[in-house]
Amino acid sequence: MDLANRRLVVILLVLYNVVSLCRAQYHGKLVGTFTDKSTHDIAGTVYAEDETTLRIIGFRYDGAGPDAFIWAGESGVPSDDGFIIPEEEGRTVKLEAYDNVNISVTLPAGKTVSSLAWISVWCRQFAANFGDLTVPANFIAPAPLDLGALGFTPRVHNTYASAVIILNAKQIRVENLVYDGQGPRAYFWVGPGGTPNNDGDYEIPDETGSTGVINPYNGETITLTFPEGTDIFDIGHFGLWCIRFTQDFGHVDIPSQGELNIPPAPLTAGGSTRLTFPNCETLVEDELQVSWMINGTDIVIRLSSTNDTGDYAAFGLSGSPTGTLMVGGDVVVTFIDNMKAPQAVDYYLQGQAQCSPQNGGGACPDTISSAQDGNNNAELVESYYEENGVTNIVYRRPLAASDATYDKAFTTDGPIYVIWARGPINGDGRVAYHNVRRSLKSSNLQIDFGRPNSTCPPLGQNATVPPATDGWVIPGIEELETATFTVEMGLSGGSKGYEYITGRVGWGIAWFINGQLIPELTLRRNVTYTFLVSGGDDPVASGNYHPFYITDDVNGGYAQLTEAERQGITIYAGPNEGPLCQYMSSADPNSYSTFEDYKTTLTKDCAPGDPGVLEWTVPLDAPDLLYYQCYTHRFLGWKIHVTDNATTVTDSATTVTDSATTVTDSATTVTDSATTVTDSATNVTDSATTVSLSVFNIVLLYLLYLIL
Template sequence: MGHTLAYFSALVAILSLTGVCEVWSSSPYHGKFISDFTTLAHGVTGTVYAVDDHRIRIVGFNYDGAAPDAFFWGGTTDEPGSSGEVIPDEFGRTATKLGTYINRSITITLPDGKTINNYRWVSVWCRDFTVDFGHIYIPNNFDAPLEYDAGPFREYAHGLKGHVYITDSRTFRIENLHYDGNGPDAYFWVGTGSSPHRRGSKVPDENGSTRKLSGYNGDTISITMTSEMTVFDIDWLSMWCVAAVQNFGHVDIPDKSELNIPPYIDDSSDTSYDNCEVLNDNFHVSWTLEGSYIQIQLSGRVDRGEYLAFGLSGSDVGTVMIGSDVTVAWTDENNDAFAVDYSLTAYGQCSVGYGACPDAEADGVDDVYDSFAVITDGITRIGFTRQLDTGDSVDNAIPSDGEVYISWAIGLINPNGLAAKHHTVPSGNVKLNFGRVNSDNCPSFPDTTLKPVTPWEEVCLDGDEDNTVFRVRIGQAGGRRGYTAITGLVSWGIAWYINETLIPVLRLKRGVNYTFIIEGGDDPMQSASYHPFYITDDPVGGYVQKSQEEREQVKVYAGVEFENGNPSPTAAGRYCEYKTTGVDQSEESETFEDYFKTLKLDCEEGAPGELLWTPDENTPDTVYYQCYTHQYLGWKITFNDAAGIYLTSASHNIVLSILILICIWIV
């Protein structure tokens, strides 16, 4: 016994030194208790809780599934009866009768924006026989769970500010978050006791990562504690520096008896799929066939704003991107789910319905629906439904038997909601049989958190009377170190190179005549490699993609002509691209100079284009060089002279003449 106590004391001491003493919940929290089902027939049992005012959770739900026309059913009469209405099941369906449930925990959402207090009872009801198999009654004026306002951070160090809300039992939303990012080893941190201390636990950041925190500047984020703990197990949330053993600021969790908050719901555990396959270490696909429909879930270790794409290959003999029919799925900063039907007609950003485009922009219809998202421990799961054969001209039918080649990819979503170029794709051909004997072949995701990288420095090129010529070509965007790190924008994967430099800032002078030699492609029929050059006050570019209303909000300074109000580009030439030789080396290249050595210039036959431009006093201090057909390829042009303080050749002659006259008059 003495040895056991000594061992336990030593273990506690070690944990206190390392600062990773975990806490966990002694019992699950499902929300506010409503009632147990009254069992009448077909084995209906379960305990019902309120998640919030429009969702209920049934824990330990059982029903034998044998009735011909049974649904969740709600009404306002004193007793369950036929005057009620269908309540959607856990998949949001109202036209599919309930199947078999064995000790399931499910969450159902009330229809048409109704709340729990709009109902007197909820039943498992058979419409064919007008029979109640089991029901609950809802108390009058039921007080459903709501998010809790925990107040602002106490501010101690590094400019930490922010207002904290407890949105559910494991999740905090922090609004207007400020932190200078200069703490050497700072994390979101929770624990017990009267104030923060080193024996707390890390909370993953808004991207599900436990890397040390970078800076925040008025951001709104959501962070979720690991599955071992809830707010009922902690007394505070802090930003804590492990290395300095310092609390930068915290909020206290109120008396637990005051908390009537929603439970954390992992809907992925509610949704059971018959099949699962590993596409790569960071991407799994699950599916279930239901008659003429297929329910699919894409799961991946991805950040918000990073998409998972999956669907049928563009070829019957291999995995080919061109011609693929895929769904592109992602979540935004609010954890809202998006799943969009895409057609891939070319290697290029979507432009005028051509390239990697949503079906709705390519003369088709978005046939994907019922999307939802769950983010747990850094894994994003996005589910959706579509018909096997949609009948849409731009869709391919998913076979219910036999193998078929599929396409998949991981990449970034542009701020406008369009998919940018992928960064991860299959290394070979991939086949699946959607109608196979059910089989779940997916293990847990490995921990493959990307190590942080140092962004390349932004480069400035000066243009003056002695430096007036710039050669403009296409090149690789440089992954996490390049375009995105420099601009803060999402890249398609290619970008402008000027004088062999990735998106430099051009520092020019007004009144100087500049020549841009353009080698970005001149064949409009080759959409993916047609990049006319133009200059604008628009930081996004892609003028041809804009609506008339959007065009009226931006100004073009060079590179586009207008005839009767119709624009056409003027600065296009042969296509030259700095291409990778083998696997892209941006992750391994500490500097752009190192990376540039791994690229090879490949030019097509033909002549360069040319753009002559003389910025004048009406040119703003900052404009942008862009691609006419595609977005997010260019960057800034700035001016280091005062607007209007320069001499053109004409004004130079006038001034010279005045000086001569003054000299003559003086003599």
Template sequence: MSCRRFKLEQVAVSLLALAMMLSGQSDAQTQYYGKLIGSFPSPAGQGGVAGAVYAVDANRLQIVGFSFDGSVTAQFRAGSTGSPSGSEGVLVPNEQGSTSPLGVYNNRKLVIALPGGTTLDDVKWFSVWGQNSTLGHVTVPDNFVYPRPRNIGEFSRRQHQVRSGDVTIVNAKEFHIQNLHYDGFGPDAFFWAGNQDDRPSPRGFKVPDHRGSSDEKLPRYSGQTINIMLPGDVTVYDIKWLSMWCIRFTANFGEVFIPDPADLNVPPLVEDVEIPPMPMMNCEELHRDMQVSWTLAGENLDVELAGRVEDGDYMAFGVSGCNDRACMVGSDVTVAWYDGDAPRAVDYTLKAYSQCSGASGVCPDDRVGGTDNNDNITGRRVNGITRIRYSRPINTGDTTTDKVIDPSQNMYISWAIGPINPSGVAAKHHTRVEVSDQVKLMFGREASDMCEMISSAIPAPVTPWPTRKIKGDQVTNFTVRIGPTGGRRGYEAITGLPSWGIAYWLNGLLIPELELKRGWNYTFIVEGGNDTATPERYHPFYITDDPTGGYVQKTPAEQQQVRVFAGVDENGMPTAAGRYCEYNNPNGDTSETSETFAEYAGTLQEDCMPGQAAQFTWTPDENTPDLVYYHCFTHQYLGWKIRVVDEFTSGAAGVSAGMLAVMGTLFAGALLLGHI
């Protein structure tokens, strides 16, 4: 539907609109820097400190007209005490992210970020600090409200099927429009803004669309979520409304109104630093180290995972495999991590409680016949917190690997934190949802932010367990079982590689290094599990020159590149599995609180299934390399090194038969050694 006007009026309106669009807005206010906190003293003070300090958002400041003569060694500092104090405050990096002494500044504009998760809620003062005193500071007023994005509602529904989700002012120049609909039939339609009148009128100007174009009429929108930017120097403080408007017929298809400037406290557009992404509508704390945020955008779910995770760790989140509780097997999750400098968010299916092997285990969808349905992947790492965003359809149509998200239902979810192995596949978690702390989420609920700020504290360092070596001149029989990895002090500290959360234990020791002599016979008694239908309890033992193991996971071409010395038959099938025996932590992991490995081992309990052990004898020969490995045939990163020698090294540190006997005594008090 259109409203016709006289041609002369059309020409006059078009000329007026063109003039205003080219000028940006003739009566735009002075540049907006954020919310003023205060000003430093005049340059007459020590160091010549001057400038006005504005709040950009929760943790960023903009200093306008900053001057400092550099005559005193100084740094930025902020604190929560009543007045500036060197002992109480924290160093704040400069505009380059460095805490080095400040250089000379002359009427500069700087944007700086508060460190370590600190926000303006925590800060009472901000100072240029030097020689154990403040050279100039500003005080944050009581009950100070820093700028933040502002939701201004939906477009009114007037013509051409215009409707939308919420429109948010991201910053002083940018709008975020969710789920926008418009039929595209307006003959001369543009985004249009103005302040000459209280409602949309011809006295406005064009606003470039999501493509940055103000020359082409608006395209059809069918539920897209877009961002648009005001032109020139115009900010939201200069306009009263934003409309979808037909210039030719002076018709308003739908509008939103801008709050009164006195009630509008949004971030400025800061172009010389990264702009924080649009906040999600919902947030839930899953763990002290992990949060999930989301926004339901039509048929898509936008998700952000945020966590205090170490380099090489992933965050996993998705729908539980069970309808009545949180359970891992059957879950449909996204595994998100940083691959170097690139954020990744990969669609996974959890078919078994084991490492991905063949078509079973914790596997990316595209490795087991499904499709990776995640897109729009972005990320950032700031002050020790990793944030990764992605989008996925609520119904992917992939019935092989994905679950349908019902926005109206409370759904149990699965989540975990753990390492990504060097092959780029998720290894076993070290942190996950517990039975006593299960979470149900309704993804279509009313907007609700239930999260506190994640602490960016770094875990205290631990001392790794010493590497154990068993010399084959004193020990020739090895009992092989499954056990825990020893937390941060164990497998990963010893090997420098990620683990699946379980590892081989030989003669009661966690992945000892073996020193074996060519021409000698060595017997391996294997209790790694022989149930092929239960991947998490099937760990055939073999000896290879491959440092990662998991022979069955390799392609035929990759298999041709490695050698297998023992543990397989003439057809290349594993022979050394046997019954399943595992050392467990009945009272929880004590690896970080046990003073010694022997003390830690004494807390473990053995659990063996009925059945017999498998066994083979291996004799290294002149064709055996100096360095080989013992590993699991079906899974990677469970074993460690075998050094093959012509003569035993003299004086080399090792675990003797006597020491092994002592270890056996220690285990006897806690393990059910009658199963051996």
């Protein structure tokens, strides 16, 4: 996006938020406003939250009536022929005084808002109407709205929900949700307009309140709540979205506010504002940053990382005042646990070993290092995810050393040595060895926590996944003569498959060539190959639409690129499309040591129709390395090696040489004959002619071979 377009997007977002702030708060469907008919200062505007609940905004009553209630009737005008609506606590007691307050009250069982004719503040003792309103005729109260099923056909990452229901202005219920969890950066996603995208859209928390990458679902029904400052009227769509690959897994459209008649958000709904930090330090470029601010006698720290679920980020003070030392260090370990809840745990690093709860040895939480006087002095403040896949966990801890043995003091009068690490969390919720990254003893990183403002560059823009050490080895496919390849989709195999093979973040699916997961192809120049493409042919179902093409771009996804990004990229063949065939499995790929073992769990599901046919003659000037890719998504394909000669060609050449040798032998025999029979010159000449014709025939056949 160029600078002008970026400025336009910023302006539009600012205007959109201004409009959102100016929009009146939604309280439900207006019923009416009380008219004061006494000296008891009756006031308030009444809304229907749903068929059985009323909301009164700005309710006033002086409380002086001896036997006054909120009173309603189903016909006529206010009179004794009515019933009590219990007050906001659900009690049928006389009303106390109200001074411009907002309350919700629930009708008695069997009564509905649409059946009401009037609502009053009524004193039974004197049959007095202190104030009332008339309910409009044919009133239709708000109700939850079923937006229908979610998901494409065929499904994208098996995403499906039988119904998405707007419960109220702040909540959506997703019924019988299914999702395979294979998207690398997939979120519950909302935004204005009817088309999901990465510009202006944003994630909302899952059912636990976490805005992290969502885990698999197997038919659960969940309720999602919009964060503070956002409600259903701000958005035009809801769904599951992968920001890494700008991919829609399935969404539903949200009608405009004028078309909605839904319950309002509960009066108590709300959320917190994210903290901002004046200082930041980069610990690992594009992977890990620490931000902080001094807050009285505490320091508030935010660790921002590109960690995946199951990994931790730790930061704290060195075990030595004169350099970087892990042993004796005081750190806080942050991570998202297996219940998707954020954690911030105070650790003391007694040794370079896993924690031993029996004696508190190794890297242990302070509460384990000493059950008597060790405390967790890290208090979780908030956590959230950003659309670029960055996890932010914010915690507070005292500047002073709370535990004499296990804590160190953060000073603000000069630089002090710090340590950090990243690695996996054990099943018991404690740190394992930092096999990803850590502060080296030689780094001697110091931070002045009292320094003026400082900033860091954006995090998570170019993060890659380190290759696993025990991934799958996929045999390459070498075809130096005319050949046909089947091209289909399938699961990428996670860290053992695509990520291990390529060293890059996968999307959860990848190309299968001849039934193999992204094999490296070796092809020959000036030879024609046929690719039978079954990557999906319905662009409306964009998650299952994968046109096949051949390019010199290692990432693919040409359709996603801007004109500037396309400069210097060459497409050598395609794109070509055909009905989707995909290999699917519910098995965990990490449980299989080889792809062949994992492949036994795969089943192939194919849409009806014939595959697309892409014929490609490898150009004579093609570079030595190309890639087969998906035209609409990045990181789904792999390498094509282009050659003039290879093993098979060499073998053919050897055969030709052998033939030539045979010819030479024949010639030698003729020469011998000539020597023996000096007067048989004609025979010798005939033999020589035969030899020449044999050589000519061989050359002619070879030329025909090259042509055909």
